Amino acid sequence: MPKLIIDGLEVEVPEGTNVLEAAKKLGIVIPHFCYHSAMGAVGACRLCAMKFVEGPVKGVQVSCMIKAQDGMVVETADPDAMRARRMVIEWLMTNHPHDCPVCDEGGMCLLQDYTIAGGHGIRRYKGKKRTYISQYLGEFIEQEMNRCIQCYRCHRFYRDYAGGDDFGTKRIANRTFFGRFKDGWLESEFAGNLADVCPTGVFTDKTYHFRARAWELETAPSVCPHCSLGCNLIPGAKLRELLVIKARENLKVNGWFICDRGRFGYRFASRPDRPRKFTLNGQEKSRDEATKAAVGIISDAVAKYGPGSVALAGSPRTSLENNFALKKLASLLNTGNICFSIDPLRDRKERRAISLLDAADSRSLQDVAFSDFIIVVGTDPVNEAPMLALMMRQASLKGARTAVIDPRPVKLPFDFTHIPARPEEFAEKLTGLLNEAAGDSKNPLIICGTNIPGIDAIDACSEAAGRLNCGLFYTLSSANSFGAAVLAGEGPDFEDILSGIESGGIRVLIALESDPLGRYSGEERASRALKKLDSLIVMDYLPTETVNAANALFPTAAYAEMDGIFINNEGRAQCFSRAYIPGIPVNYMGPKLKPPELHPPREFSPEVPGRSFPAWEYLGDIAREMGLDCCEMETLSAIRASLSHDPRFAAIAGLYPESEGALITAGPVDRLQAYGPFPAGEKPDAGEGLKPVDRLLLYATDLTFGTEEISVYSDKTQLRAPEPYVMINREDAKELGLNDGDWVKVASGSLGISCALKTSASCAKGAAFAPRLTGFDAAALSGKTIRITRERV
Amino acid sequence: MAMLSEDRIKELREYVSSLEHPEEALVDLMHEAQETYGYLSDEAAEAVAEIAGVPVIKVEELATFYNLIFRRPVGxxxxxxxxxxxxxxxxxxxxxEHLKARLGIDIGQTTTDGAFTLLPxxxxxxxHVxxxxxxxxxxxxxxxxxRIDEILEKER
Amino acid sequence: MFQPLLTKNFHYGRPASLKEYEAAGGYEGLRAALKMTPDDVIKAVIDSGLRGRGGAGFPTGRKWSLTDRKSPGQRYFIVNADEMEPGTFKDRFLMERDPHQVIEGLLISGYATDAGKGYIFIRYEYTEAARALETAVQEAKGAGFIGKNILGSGFSMEISVHRSAGRYECGEETALMNALEGKRANPRSKPPYPASKGFRMRPTTINNAETVADVPHIIKMGGSAWKTLAAYEGGAGTKLYGISGRVKNPGLFELPTGTPLKEIIETHGGGMQDGYSFKACLPGGASTPIITPNNLNVPMDFDTVSKIGSRMGTGCVTVFDDTCCIVRAMINNLLFFTRESCGWCTPCRDGLPFVYDILQRIEAGVAEMDELNVLDENCETIYSNSFCAFAPGAVDPVRSMLRLFKDEVEEHIKLKRCPCLN
Structure with missing residues (x-):
């Protein structure tokens, strides 16, 4: 660990740290543009000059390019160094358009900050400015090249860090341009990070274009709700409208970046059709009235049919506290009919997966980047957990080999070996791979999905990890799948609840941020069953089908609008904080709803119009109203205190926002005994003696855009959702006499869907895939043997 | 417009696939495409990318870096x-000045008969000469x- | 009597064929070298005192000895024939008139540095030179000088000629390696140095075409003997000197290293054309600081020219006559450098246009006197804070102008016009 002196202060830093970072450690921040912690030093902008007085290097040098060494004495305020920095800023500003008043970056712009910090104030360049014509880069990212200072961060992020191949550096000298070959959408799933890495306003978030100034935003440290990885973010809202998401640094999870689903999927929060009112059978009610109505419903059912007639469905997408409050209510009501997912298959697999993770083999998302041999079993990282693909690329850049055992034609932003295999072959292929390859690696890692793989594959991954001292990393469905699964424990799943409803035993269902009518795989069954209920009580912030069917509706706060905890796929509990108070955005109360002269609204009231609250508050209200002992549900801190009495959740006691999170170990969650290794509906038809093409098995799959439950309510991310399709192996298609692009009917029994056919050479034979797109009930056919017939060419 | 022939594309593809680093052939491929197409049109750039098996942005990055690769039509x-x-x-x-007057064009332009483009x-x-x-x-x-007048006469 | 080495086959006025080259003692250097150990070849080059002819003057033998010859795997030797320094026309002649000399030099250099693959990186405009080289490579292959087990020595080497597509920055050795790899020719940061991680991240040695062409003669004569060919004690061997501008006999001359600048201009260049007088010169390309008449006795060699505040550079002299406005000359220079900047680092990309703009304002008579301070501050900061040697080279002549021609520059500002235009 070298020790050096910077501005008279001694600092010790790890070997390999550059002097710029060493100074940062002392709180001395020297302006810099091209250097970025994630992308390293390239010495292009020449801004971070310091004077090296003693030691192996002498004179004015750019500090990012010099590794800290013992005996160095460095002056940051040396006049020569300061002159160098001032001149660099002056040069960078010669062509800058000074359009800060109309620039979205204004107020959060490094160029603004460093122009001041660099000491450049008076313009001396009298020549003309160079100008560019910017490109259209799609609906996520806005480009204004005239603001560019050529720090090359965009290129280095997009091409080198993220592995995108449709963006680069064009032209030369002071005409250097960063863009695409031709206008068009940036293709990388990580393109949105350009808005964060660009130190000025060349690349900005188009969805936020001209909506707010940086200083008007209400922000808070938060955690992404759009997949199970738990990337850290900063939501920004203005006047009750969520407007922008920025990545937040967490060196145990996402590092510095997030994916485009996480960045642009936020627009569900301000949809005009978002539930904002408490209603009873469609009639608007006050919060009190709604609570009383719900209490009436529940009490009636309990009185008539006993406590078991009330069922509760929590959710992997809502906070740990909300789910815990639901569980508390269930136990106060003395009903055992509670589950935390409406996808029973996934639920069982996730409960199994988390019970297999322990501190020894569990790996963080960051750890993935330091693995040297990665085996992926039945997960498609870009589509199921996008940031995982980015971390795997970092491992690949360091020389890691990657093999993917998956029936889909998986795409990753780096070279890897794809082994097309059907799920029942996963365990066998995994063993084969481990035997031949894992021996010489120091940090091997097994990544396993929970959608396509069966329990046997999930078990095999854990077993292999334990045997070979490998890291283990399961991808789960949602932001709080882990937490939901721990709470679910050995309790029932939604299959049991549905049967209860169908048999008439269950008369009331409380759906907490879960959408059985829209998301249960087999909508018809759910819809038939739910019609049998006496009452449906729904708490949600999304305008779901279940919300529309609710007898009593409680509009809830979304993640950015409340404090809470998500537990990510690794078992890492992370706090998120309320960025703003939810209510109808002021923007929607002006000219859109009322005569323009009333904008902005002139009605003053201490009430927030359309205000919603975290679901745990409503659940507490109900318990209190029923006269139950609700002290453990009264406040968030009471809920957390109660949670942390469970030794598995003890770690959350010390949790605070902006921490790296706390690891939870689930312990045994042995729900499976009741089902055997292949739960009902999962074991494929044996089909002995049949050719693969004669027993095509369909899997409903997830995509980066268009299938994830929350972001499908965001208009911008939906722009990247594809049209429905089913995909099969090219040779299978040939045998069936089908061609790529044919319009086909996909059927199993009485169920059927129509869509376009896609074929791929790298798809496993005998497997078919259809994405879980909105309005396209691929899920209903999931796990079933299907027939594909042509409807038209 | 002249196109690279199918046979030639096949040859080039074979040549590139024999290389350890296909990107190293890009400059040669761009020169050849430019000779065939007259300049490196969008289609030519895409053809080069396809032959070399690299994303077209990599061709564009080089084409716009070098001054002897023309991304716009020349004489x-x-x-x-x-x-x-x-x-x-x-x-x-x-x-x-003499050349500009003789050709009736400014630097960077092409004569109306398509004979010459003038560049520095x-x-x-x-x-020495x-x-x-x-x-x-x-x-x-x-x-x-x-002498310039004579040369223009001869080269036109 | 001085015997030319590099230029002895130039009299054909076309590429010397393999036969002609061998008749004049060609490939004897290679034969001799292959009988020596690589270490002995390097030692001979160290003894010769040969310094890089591309302009920087790094001792060639030392450069070779730094090459990582231990690690297993491929090594490369690259001839930098991307001659693009304004005012320079020496490598063109070497390749157009005697291509085998460059190839023989490359083979010996490759043998010394254990490089199994050689590249000659040549600018696209040098069509004739490229053709000559390609023909010569075929001839040499046919004669067994290139390929597997050369002359039964066990040493194998392949040679390719790479025709580039323009841009001055390709001449910077790390940028050249990027260009050869099919990447944009931005310079790389050092370390790692090419000697350990160069082309394709393998040990690579790069030398200028003239440097490489000197090698066969050094081997044939012996390093120490070659060294004594110089015109003065501290020099080594012979050097190609060029002269252009309004002199009576512009051209390229092979002379003992360290021949005084005055002799090059007056004796070999024939002195100034009638009606013109000598004002100043750039001793070795557009990136070398100006030399004024009172320093013309300087021996043209790296250290001697450095001592008087300039650089020998490529050794191709551009003479400014009395009609040349120094400010306009520098504008011309900066036009070149701003256009050719690769765009990687700020001082070069955005600083040079600033310098260019001030120079133009001075020339146009609209600059204020205090802009000279801005100019000076620009030049000094660009000089000391750039990524590679390109931008320092671009502003070095301007810095020398501010030292040596301050009066002329100030006159522009005082008169509000160019004093050289009547």
């Missing part, structure tokens, strides 16, 4: 006039207005 011959120091000493500025170029390494210029790949030195 049948490009006149490169050296505008570096030795030719400047020998009166290059006047010759530029850095030192051609012909300083400065001022100098290239017409196509032919070097002319010791230029005077009269």
């Amino acid at each position: 049948r011959k490009v006149i490169f006039v050296c505008d570096s120091i030795s030719c400047w000493v020998m009166g290059m500025e006047n010759l530029f 170029i850095c030192c051609l390494g012909a300083c 400065a001022p100098a210029m290239l017409v196509g790949d032919k070097l002319y030195g010791n230029l005077t207005p009269e």
Whole structure:
């Protein structure tokens, strides 16, 4: 660990740290543009000059390019160094358009900050400015090249860090341009990070274009709700409208970046059709009235049919506290009919997966980047957990080999070996791979999905990890799948609840941020069953089908609008904080709803119009109203205190926002005994003696855009959702006499869907895939043997 | 417009696939495509990318870096006039004016008959016969207005 | 009597054929070298005192000895024939008139540095030179000088000629390696140095075409003997000197290293053309600081020219006559450098246009006197804070102008016009 002196202060830093970072450690921040912690030093902008007085290097040098060494004495305020920095800023500003008043970056712009910090104030360049014509880069990212200072961060992020191949550096000298070959959408799933890495306003978030100034935003440290990885973010809202998401640094999870689903999927929060009112059978009610109505419903059912007639469905997408409050209510009501997912298959697999993770083999998302041999079993990282693909690329850049055992034609932003295999072959292929390859690696890692793989594959991954001292990393469905699964424990799943409803035993269902009518795989069954209920009580912030069917509706706060905890796929509990108070955005109360002269609204009231609250508050209200002992549900801190009495959740006691999170170990969650290794509906038809093409098995799959439950309510991310399709192996298609692009009917029994056919050479034979797109009930056919017939060419 | 023939594309593809690093063939491929297409049109750039098996942005990055790859149409011959120091000493500025007047175009433009495009170029390494210029790949030195007129006549 | 080495086959006025080259003692250097150990070849080059002819003057033998010859795997030797320094026309002659000399030099250099693959990186405009080289490579292959087990020595080497597509920055050795790899020719940061991680991240040695062409003669004569060919004690061997501008006999001359600048201009260049007088010169390309008449006795060699505040550079002299406005000359220079900047680092990309703009304002008579301070501050900061040697080279002549021609520059500002234009 070298020790050096910077501005008279001694600092010790790890070997390999550059002097710029060493100074940062002392709180001395020297302006810099091209250097970025994630992308390293390239010495292009020449801004971070310091004077090296003693030691192996002498004179004015750019500090990012010099590794800290013992005996160095460095002056940051040396006049020569300061002159160098001032001149660099002056040069960078010669062509800058000074359009800060109309620039979205204004107020959060490094160029603004460093122009001041660099000491450049008076313009001396009298020549003309160079100008560019910017490109259209799609609906996520806005480009204004005239603001560019050529720090090359965009290129280095997009091409080198993220592995995108449709963006680069064009032209030369002071005409250097960063863009695409031709206008068009940036293709990388990580393109949105350009808005964060660009130190000025060349690349900005188009969805936020001209909506707010940086200083008007209400922000808070938060955690992404759009997949199970738990990337850290900063939501920004203005006047009750969520407007922008920025990545937040967490060196145990996402590092510095997030994916485009996480960045642009936020627009569900301000949809005009978002539930904002408490209603009873469609009639608007006050919060009190709604609570009383719900209490009436529940009490009636309990009185008539006993406590078991009330069922509760929590959710992997809502906070740990909300789910815990639901569980508390269930136990106060003395009903055992509670589950935390409406996808029973996934639920069982996730409960199994988390019970297999322990501190020894569990790996963080960051750890993935330091693995040297990665085996992926039945997960498609870009589509199921996008940031995982980015971390795997970092491992690949360091020389890691990657093999993917998956029936889909998986795409990753780096070279890897794809082994097309059907799920029942996963365990066998995994063993084969481990035997031949894992021996010489120091940090091997097994990544396993929970959608396509069966329990046997999930078990095999854990077993292999334990045997070979490998890291283990399961991808789960949602932001709080882990937490939901721990709470679910050995309790029932939604299959049991549905049967209860169908048999008439269950008369009331409380759906907490879960959408059985829209998301249960087999909508018809759910819809038939739910019609049998006496009452449906729904708490949600999304305008779901279940919300529309609710007898009593409680509009809830979304993640950015409340404090809470998500537990990510690794078992890492992370706090998120309320960025703003939810209510109808002021923007929607002006000219859109009322005569323009009333904008902005002139009605003053201490009430927030359309205000919603975290679901745990409503659940507490109900318990209190029923006269139950609700002290453990009264406040968030009471809920957390109660949670942390469970030794598995003890770690959350010390949790605070902006921490790296706390690891939870689930312990045994042995729900499976009741089902055997292949739960009902999962074991494929044996089909002995049949050719693969004669027993095509369909899997409903997830995509980066268009299938994830929350972001499908965001208009911008939906722009990247594809049209429905089913995909099969090219040779299978040939045998069936089908061609790529044919319009086909996909059927199993009485169920059927129509869509376009896609074929791929790298798809496993005998497997078919259809994405879980909105309005396209691929899920209903999931796990079933299907027939594909042509409807038209 | 002339296109690379199917046979030639096949040959090139085979050549590239024999290389350990296909990207290293890009400059050669761009030169060849440019000779065939006249300039590196979008289609030509895409053809090069396809042959080399690289994303087209990599072709674009190089094509727009180098000054001898043209991403816009040029005349049948490009006149490169050296505008570096030795030719400047020998009166290059006047010759530029003469050429512009004779061709009726400004620097960067192409004559209406499509014969010539006029571009500046850095030192051609012909300083002993400065001022100098290239017409196509032919070097002319010791230029005077009269000699330029003769050359234009000959090269047109 | 001085015997030319590099230029002895130039009299054909076309590429010397393999037969002609061998008749004049060609490939004897290679034969001799292959009988020596690589270490002995390097030692001979160290003894010769040969310094890089591309302009920087790094001792060639030392450069070779730094090459990582231990690690297993491929090594490369690259000839930098991307001659693009304004005012320079020496490598063109070497390749157009005697291509085998460059190839023989490359083979010996490759043998010394254990490089199995050689590249000659040549600018696209040098069509004739490229053709000559390609023909010569075929000839040499046919004669067994290139390929597997050369002359039964066990040493194998392949040679390719790479025709580039323009841009001065390609001549910077790390940028050249990027260009050869099919990447944009931005310079790389050092370390790692090419000697350990160069082309394709393998040990690579790069030398200028003239440097490489000197090698066969050094081997044939012996390093120490070659060294004594110089014109003065501290020099080594012979050097190609060029002269252009308004002199009576512009051209390229092979002379003992360290021949005084005055002799090059007056004796070999024939002195100034009638009606013109000598004002100043750039001793070795557009990136070398100006030399004024009172320093013309300087021996043309790296250290001697550095001592008087300039650089020998490529050794191709551009003479400014009395009609040349120094400010306009520098504008011309900066036009070149701003256009050719690769765009990687700020001082070069955005600083040079600033310098260019001030120079133009001075020339146009609209600059204020205090802009000279801005100019000076620009030049000094660009000089000391750039990524590679390109931008320092671009502003070095301007810095020398501010030292040596301050009066002329100030006159522009005082008169509000160019004093050289009547």
